[in-house]
Amino acid sequence: MRLKGRVFKFGDNINTDEIIPARYLNTIDPDILGSHCMEDADPKFAKKVKKGDIIVAGRNFGCGSSREHAPISIKACGISCVIAESFARIFYRNAINIGLPILEHKEVSKHIKNQDTIEVDLSKGKIHDNTRGNEYSTQAFPQFMQEIVKAGGLMKYIKKVK
Amino acid sequence: MRQTITQKILASHCGKREVAPGEFINARVDFCLGNDITAPLSIHEFKKAGIKKVWNKNRVALIPDHFTPNKDALSAKHCKILQEFSKKHKIKHYFEQGRVGVEHALLPEKGLVGPGDLIIGADSHTCTYGALSAFSTGVGSTDLAAVMATGLCWFNVPESIKFIYKGKLSKWTGGKDLVLLTIGRIGVDGAHYKAMEFTGPVIKKLPMDDRLAMCNMAIEAGAKNGIIAPDKITRDYIKVTTGKRYAQYVKRFKRLCSDRAAEYADIHEWDISGIEPQVACPHLPSNVKGVSMIKKVSIDQSVIGSCTNGRISDFRIAARILKNRQVNSRVRLIVIPATQKIYLQALREGLLEIFIKAGAAVETPTCGPCLGGHAGILAEGEVAIATTNRNFVGRMGHPKSFVYLSNPAVAAASAIKGRIAHPDEVAA
Numbered sequence: 176m177r178l179k180g181r182v183f184k185f186g187d188n189i190n191t192d193e194i195i196p197a198r199y200l201n202t203i204d205p206d207i208l209g210s211h212c213m214e215d216a217d218p219k220f221a222k223k224v225k226k227g228d229i230i231v232a233g234r235n236f237g238c239g240s241s242r243e244h245a246p247i248s249i250k251a252c253g254i255s256c257v258i259a260e261s262f263a264r265i266f267y268r269n270a271i272n273i274g275l276p277i278l279e280h281k282e283v284s285k286h287i288k289n290q291d292t293i294e295v296d297l298s299k300g301k302i303h304d305n306t307r308g309n310e311y312s313t314q315a316f317p318q319f320m321q322e323i324v325k326a327g328g329l330m331k332y333i334k335k336v337k
Numbered sequence: 338m339r340q341t342i343t344q345k346i347l348a349s350h351c352g353k354r355e356v357a358p359g360e361f362i363n364a365r366v367d368f369c370l371g372n373d374i375t376a377p378l379s380i381h382e383f384k385k386a387g388i389k390k391v392w393n394k395n396r397v398a399l400i401p402d403h404f405t406p407n408k409d410a411l412s413a414k415h416c417k418i419l420q421e422f423s424k425k426h427k428i429k430h431y432f433e434q435g436r437v438g439v440e441h442a443l444l445p446e447k448g449l450v451g452p453g454d455l456i457i458g459a460d461s462h463t464c465t466y467g468a469l470s471a472f473s474t475g476v477g478s479t480d481l482a483a484v485m486a487t488g489l490c491w492f493n494v495p496e497s498i499k500f501i502y503k504g505k506l507s508k509w510t511g512g513k514d515l516v517l518l519t520i521g522r523i524g525v526d527g528a529h530y531k532a533m534e535f536t537g538p539v540i541k542k543l544p545m546d547d548r549l550a551m552c553n554m555a556i557e558a559g560a561k562n563g564i565i566a567p568d569k570i571t572r573d574y575i576k577v578t579t580g581k582r583y584a585q586y587v588k589r590f591k592r593l594c595s596d597r598a599a600e601y602a603d604i605h606e607w608d609i610s611g612i613e614p615q616v617a618c619p620h621l622p623s624n625v626k627g628v629s630m631i632k633k634v635s636i637d638q639s640v641i642g643s644c645t646n647g648r649i650s651d652f653r654i655a656a657r658i659l660k661n662r663q664v665n666s667r668v669r670l671i672v673i674p675a676t677q678k679i680y681l682q683a684l685r686e687g688l689l690e691i692f693i694k695a696g697a698a699v700e701t702p703t704c705g706p707c708l709g710g711h712a713g714i715l716a717e718g719e720v721a722i723a724t725t726n727r728n729f730v731g732r733m734g735h736p737k738s739f740v741y742l743s744n745p746a747v748a749a750a751s752a753i754k755g756r757i758a759h760p761d762e763v764a765a
Contacts, residue, residue, distance in 0.1 A: 188525055188621065192729040196736075197708040200374045201404060201411035203381060215736040235526040235559060239729060240708070241461040243378055243477035264530050264561055265461055269477035319361065319491070329479045330386040333486060 176297040178255040180227035184289040187233035194245040208244050209251030226253040231287050237266025246270040256295050260284050271320055272329040280313045339596035341497040342566055343532040346472040350455045358496040367454040369484045372440055373401040375459035377415045378478035380422045383485055391426045392488040398430035399423050400440040403704045408711035438676025438702040441465040441644035446676055448578030452567045453589035457490050462644050464555045467564035468548035470593050474562045495561045496602035497532040502539035504610030509760040512547025513646055513744040516554040517615035521625025528560035531602055535565050545574045546650040553645045554726050557622040566594045617742035620730045628747055631757045638669045638721040639752035641745050643707045646724035647675030649682050651745040656688040658749040658764045664696040665755030671713045673700045709733045722751045
């Protein structure tokens with residue numbers, strides 16, 4: 176699976192209150208959640224994102240609450256993938272469970288710049304910065320996680336194996 | 338292999354004698370929970386997958402505590418989804434408004450979680466039950482849906498970090514100060530994916546309410562779980578709460594300890610003698626200072642409540658400070674007992690009268706302002722001190738508001754002074 180998009184850069188410890196504030200948690204509608212994505216970090220974010228764009232962030236992305244509304248809003252606003260130095264563990268699970276591709280890479284956020292165009296090959300764990308001509312490799316998911324993603328999320332996977 | 342308490346609980350739930358850090362396991366879950374924010378998504382996924390039956394109707398709790406009493410029509414709709422699902426699937430532990438409490442105060446109080454259990458909840462503060470020597474961790478809505486369907490959940494076995502607290506706690510400090518100090522020292526991802534094991538002579542003497550507050554905030558250091566081995570304090574607590582299952586829980590005590598030679602990713606041994614009340618400044622729970630280091634910070638609101646510090650001992654401390662004193666005329670003091678039982682106890686002990694006479698708004702149990710939900714939202718530029726657990730940007734309301742986290746004594750003293758204050762400034 177290959178993805179290509181413009182980069183939106185964020186720093187360390189981007190938390191779920193910034194990704195989707197609690198004032199919007201009275202809905203589970205992905206479109207509404209997507210329209211408020213990252214609102215408290217960058218109020219115009221959802222309007223600027225084009226389908227396929229990619230978030231690149233620092234350490235501990237998605238820390239804080241367990242709200243699955245966070246990866247849902249990121250996916251629904253058009254982001255195709257999140258690359259971070261590290262992810263908070265509940266966000267990591269949630270992203271896989273809803274089928275939002277995520278990649279961990281320790282260095283990428285230091286080199287890739289805002290608005291660069293990058294390409295990501297999920298099956299190989301490769302990231303290519305088209306703007307700067309750099310390539311990065313990272314680990315692929317463990318086998319069973321790949322199967323969850325391949326099945327289209329955790330519930331579909333369970334239905335398959337049950 | 339020498340194992341930690343966390344490894345032992347995980348091993349016993351996947352049919353193995355031992356498990357190693359980094360190992361992926363599919364574990365049997367004893368109990369799971371969701372609330373009015375997370376469970377509607379779980380129920381949506383559950384239905385969408387075409388699953389007809391809940392794995393075990395006695396081991397699922399649905400707890401409408403976040404936006405209740407229903408703050409608007411959309412929230413009311415979410416609560417209705419929980420109510421209807423509970424009715425259809427005969428969910429035993431559904432708590433209607435008027436009986437509901439803040440989930441992580443409610444479940445320990447009801448004896449639904451105990452030593453050696455494996456619990457998952459679609460709420461990040463599910464790690465609270467580690468205080469009762471359970472392996473307990475937060476997950477998302479889809480994970481909860483999967484557990485409601487199968488009773489199983491996958492885990493990557495975490496490494497553990499051991500914290501040994503030595504010395505003597507000073508006046509006006511407790512579990513909240515220990516955990517804030519810890520997060521301040523190791524950072525918001527200092528225990529990333531790991532188990533935080535709280536030990537040492539200070540923990541041995543620490544009351545259960547304080548232990549619950551400590552394990553509650555393990556997530557704020559990025560931990561998978563916080564845990565304390567069972568002892569006499571655990572035994573005394575569960576004796577009252579777990580009823581018929583008490584004997585069965587006590588039988589597990591012997592096994593529920595880390596082996597002497599168990600391996601740790603890190604060991605921190607700290608003498609905490611003389612630490613003063615700790616305060617986390619905006620906008621990270623790790624931005625921690627001693628209260629006397631914080632000068633001239635005026636506040637607009639003080640909140641005493643939440644799954645961290647909304648228990649009876651928290652209100653006793655606050656009442657000690659507020660008795661015969663007045664909340665500053667510019668400040669809103671909001672007091673929220675975490676459960677109906679705590680509310681009633683506070684009423685019987687005369688604590689609520691003290692709060693009301695001091696000029697506080699006393700509310701029915703709810704998560705409310707902690708997550709900026711309702712019942713105490715901050716305007717642009719406003720500052721709050723709160724006994725809650727997070728102070729991220731916009732957490733309690735406007736993106737340009739500010740939240741300081743503290744123990745109940747500091748929150749009460751600050752409400753009186755109108756600025757962040759040491760409890761010694763107002764009470765003996």
